[in-house]
Amino acid sequence: MQADLIQEARRQAEICHACRYCEGYCSVFPALHRERFLTDGDITQLANLCHNCRGCYYACQYTAPHEFDLNLPKALAEVRRNSWESYAWPAPVARKFHTHGGAIAIASVLGFAAMFLAIRLIGSAGGDGFYAAFSHGAMVAIFLPAFFFPLASLAISLKKYWSSVGGTRIDLKSVARAFGMAAEMRDLSGGHGDGCNFEEEDRFSHARRHAHQAILYGFLLCFASTSAGTLMHYFLDMPAPYPLWSLPKLFGIPGGVLLTGGCAWMMSLKLRSDRTLGDGNAWGGDFGFIALLGFVALSGLALYVLGSTAAMPLLLALHLGSVLSFFLLTPFTKMAHGFYRLTALIRDAQQKQA
Structure with missing residues (x-):
């Protein structure tokens, strides 16, 4: 094949x-x-x-x-x-997700949410804010290995890819050029600068580029929010919950809005696009992952708004279930394409310098 x-x-x-x-x-x-x-x-x-x-x-x-x-x-x-699929580790999971992505995403979110609710029922709670529903220790025990798994899996996958495309020793100039291309998403603007034709047939549009940018920068802001909260908790002895004008909130709220809006926009564009010009076998997996990423952001925003209500434990379980699903599925989903394309851009920059 x-x-x-x-x-x-x-x-x-x-x-x-x-x-x-x-x-x-x-x-x-x-x-x-x-x-x-x-x-x-x-x-x-x-x-x-x-x-x-x-x-x-x-x-x-x-x-x-x-x-x-x-x-x-x-x-x-x-x-x-x-x-x-070939370079992913373990590879069978990638093949399953690309063909049954939506079902796998829904099942994993609901399954992990049920797990978190069960943990709460057996008494793993203690603290203020969200820690009143799930203890800090329980969250760390679950999410720490879940965070490192996709990093290890992607490292193995990208090493295989780099070898297959003849990659040589990486230099800083090539890396900087690749990151510049990725940050601007220059290839999505077309060589003529008028945009691409993803959803409008022969009409040029920058919509897909802007949707990708909203997702990228929304994700980076959410990651910055989580990183700021981690530093404040462990190094400044400032555990959650945090006030509105704190760094976790100042990064997280606009990041969640951008990520939710970007994913909704991208799903709309994919629904309007011509599937015969892409890989039909991966369409469901791509769409399922975008929906999952959007749900991570949306459930986080809902949790912020309703965090002091009786709905908080259920919302928190759904949010944590979606985040855990996102981490564990990352190496096998459309999220991996960002790492592969960045690696491809680094290799392309190397070849241009040769």
């Missing part, structure tokens, strides 16, 4: 190599035109550079009904998903 996907992507890429009409569209085409012969590793690298903006498809003169029948966004999306 993997060989067939790579072979089809290579066939289409070789036609693109000869045509060169889309040379300035995104990072894929300059990388494609640098190579005279495309190895399997080259195809995998191109697939992970692709952001599925679909601009090349609508510009192409060789799409169906032409006999070449090019659909490069779909071909690269299938190779990309297959590469994530």
Whole structure:
């Protein structure tokens, strides 16, 4: 299966190599035109550079009904998903999530929420605020290993990817260039700067780029909120709950709003997009993960608003269940694509300097 996907992507890429009409569209085409012969590793690298903006498809003169029948966004999306499944550790979990992502996300959230409610019933509580429902010790015992698992899993996966694409020793200049590209999400603006064609067919739009930015910066603000709370708890002897004008709240509230809105926007765009220009086998998993990430943010905001009511224990269990699900599923979901694409951008920056 993997060989067939790579072979089809290579066939289409070789036609693109000869045509060169889309040379300035995104990072894929300059990388494609640098190579005279495309190895399997080259195809995998191109697939992970692709952001599925679909601009090349609508510009192409060789799409169906032409006999070449090019659909490069779909071909690269299938190779990309297959590469994530192949390099993921453990790999069988990734394959299951991509095909049954929505069901797995719902089941894991509800299952972990029930677990937290059961922990509360057996008496694991003590403290102020949320700790009145679940003790700090119980939360640490559960979330500390859950936090390190995805880091270890992704490290193993990315090492395999780096080896397969011929990555060399990483230099700071390449890393800085890659982070700059990722921060601006430059490839989602198209080579012409007018945006991409993800949800509007042949009409250019920056909507997907802005939705991604809302998700990215919302997530970073939420992470900063959690980090600030951790530092305040352990190093400044300032345990939760925190007042409105504290760092955890100043980071967390706008971060939650951005993350919730960005995920809702992204789901709307995916529902309006043409599924034949992406990997149909991964659509459910992608959508399920975006919904999960949005629910993490939304339940956190609801918990902030209703944290002093009788609904707090149930809301907290659902929120903690969604957060735990997010951590444990990260290496096998669309979240992993950010790490792969950043790694692909680092490799691309290396090749540009060579």
